[in-house]
Amino acid sequence: MRSVRARAAIGATLVVAVALVGAGLAVLLVLRGNLIDQTDLQAEVAAREAAGQLATGTPYEDVELDDAEDHPVQAVDEDGRVVLASEGLRAISGTESRRVAPEPPASPAPGEDDDDDAADDGGGPGRGEVSSDSPAFSDGTATVDRATADYRFAAVEATTPDGVTLTVYAGAPLAAEQEAVKTVRGAMLTGLPVLLVVVAGVTWLVTRRALRPVEGIRREMAAITASEDLARRVPEPGSRDEIAALARTTNETLTVLEASVERQRRFVADASHELRSPIASLRTQLEVAEAHPDLLDLPGAVADTVRLQALAADLLLLARLDAGEKPGGGTVELGALVREEVSQRTGDRIAVAVEVPEGGAFEVNGSRGQLARVIGNLLDNAQRHADTVVAVSVAADGRGVRVEVRDDGAGVPEDERERIFERFVRLDDARSRDDGGAGLGLAIARDVAARHGGTLGVHRAPEGGAAFRLRLPRPS
Incomplete structure (x- = not known):
């Protein structure tokens, strides 16, 4: 049944x-x-x-x-x-x-x-x-x-x-x-079947009427599945009952699904585009080297290979994050992690000023490798845009820990402060890809912060440039 x-x-x-x-x-x-x-x-x-x-x-x-x-x-x-x-x-x-x-x-x-x-x-x-x-x-x-x-x-x-x-x-x-x-019993035995038939009929009609919007939702969902057109929406009844709530939730789910599919398509297209350039450049250099070994640009080939390797690593990390990978359950001391990351950046064009209070305890739960990746991406972004100053600070922030990376560059326009966290977005379109990267660093940083229960935003720095603030909760 x-x-x-x-x-x-x-x-x-x-x-x-x-x-x-x-x-x-x-x-x-x-x-x-x-x-x-x-x-x-x-x-x-x-x-x-x-x-x-x-x-x-x-x-x-x-x-x-x-x-x-x-x-x-x-x-x-x-x-x-x-x-x-x-x-x-x-x-x-x-x-x-x-x-x-x-x-x-x-x-x-x-x-x-x-x-x-x-x-x-x-x-x-x-x-x-x-x-x-x-x-x-x-x-x-x-x-x-x-x-x-x-x-x-x-x-x-x-x-x-x-x-x-x-x-x-x-x-x-x-x-x-x-x-x-006997009279009462006879009346009951006579009326009971009639009353049960009436109850069954009324229940059938009322249920049919109540489920009519559900049938409309089902038909529309079947049509969406057949057509793969995620822009369509199921009809929402004017009532304020559970079925109307189901229709609204279904439409919200379709909206999120449409955005996710569109984001996935754009991601695949952008990834293909970004991968095509270093692969084409590397192939050209190798073909030239094959025909004319004396013309081999070995440093350029190595740079393209490194760039291709970094881009592949970024794409792999984003794929793991999109798949719902959860950070590890270890404890990370952010003050020590920041000092370690800065100490390894000997080739930066601008020395990084580190502001970490002595004796402070800035422990958070999460993956040390992923958090190091966030700090590294923020420092890379600051080095790319700073004029003379790049600074990173660690401080307590209520029940959490705040890491802030500042520079004295041009900053980020207020209406672009959310857009820069989208994937493959570079505000300076004229900047070369070699200097500007693929536009994945900030997107990766925000996704990792969200996976750790934290937030990442950008504000105006006292030095006049951008100040990226990472907030992470302390262990409970």
Whole structure:
């Protein structure tokens, strides 16, 4: 079952079915309980009415009973003999005795005078009593004339004036309770399938309507995949729900993907262009040397080879960074790293001034090789543009460390301060590639800084040139 609409409709239907069945059973139980309580009350009233007459000494045959069909009555003495039964009662179950015909009492019935006892006691019989305890209830059947029905019996104890303890059973019919429960159950069984069909249909329609924008998004994404046109965007519904958020996120993803693909294409094109020049120059020199060995420009060939090697290393590093390579987990002391990098730059045209406080702890987490590459690229850039001054400083910066490389050159125009970090960008287009590089140094430096959780930006230096500020967080 792959359709979301079908799963939602079936799921909602099952949930509603379980809820309705549970609620229906609860309603039936409550209804039956209430009706049983009413039936118990009727049976108790009938039983206490008959027991009250017996307690006052009314003879068994003179006890007034309700219609047997409404309230069948049976009285049983301590020995289990039936002493009283409703007229027309043919069979009974659910009471102490299944007999329905009164049996002759073993002692004088209530109301009959015993001359000897009366003489001995000096008077007639006293008054009996009806037990005030809650009656016991039981289910049973009774056949009155030829009709058999279910009854709820109440058992009440009564003591006659002669001291005879009787148990009076009186029943109340369960026909009304059974009919009510049957009617309600039938209505539920009839309405439940109809209601479930309605729930399933409504859920299907609502889900279909809710998922219609998703289908539009899917179709557009399929079209984008087929056409490879990343400039297209999926439709965004006017609602402010999760589907609208999905559409917006999808479009944002397409925008980032388009920019990434465009950047990759431009990178490949620029890399091909940058590689073509040193390779062509080196090939020309080698071909000339092959034809005229005496004309071989060995220093030029070496310079082109070095330039080609550096460019290949830059491209390889950028490829690793783009692939998400994470820096190592080691600790780097930036003050010592800066001093080491400057000490190795013996061939720079301008001496680098190093400003690192003595005894300072400027440790950061990351790759020593990549951070050294960042500092080297920043120093190369400063040497390329400085007139007389190149300086590098290391200082604490809040919870991080700041490395700043300054020069006294022309600086970077404010509107170009972000563009210079793009790949293969050289602001001075007239500058030769040999002097200006391939335009990858600053791009590599910013990417490495970002991989280390830091930032790299450019500002105006006090000397009038550019000040590149690298900020890196301290170890947590």
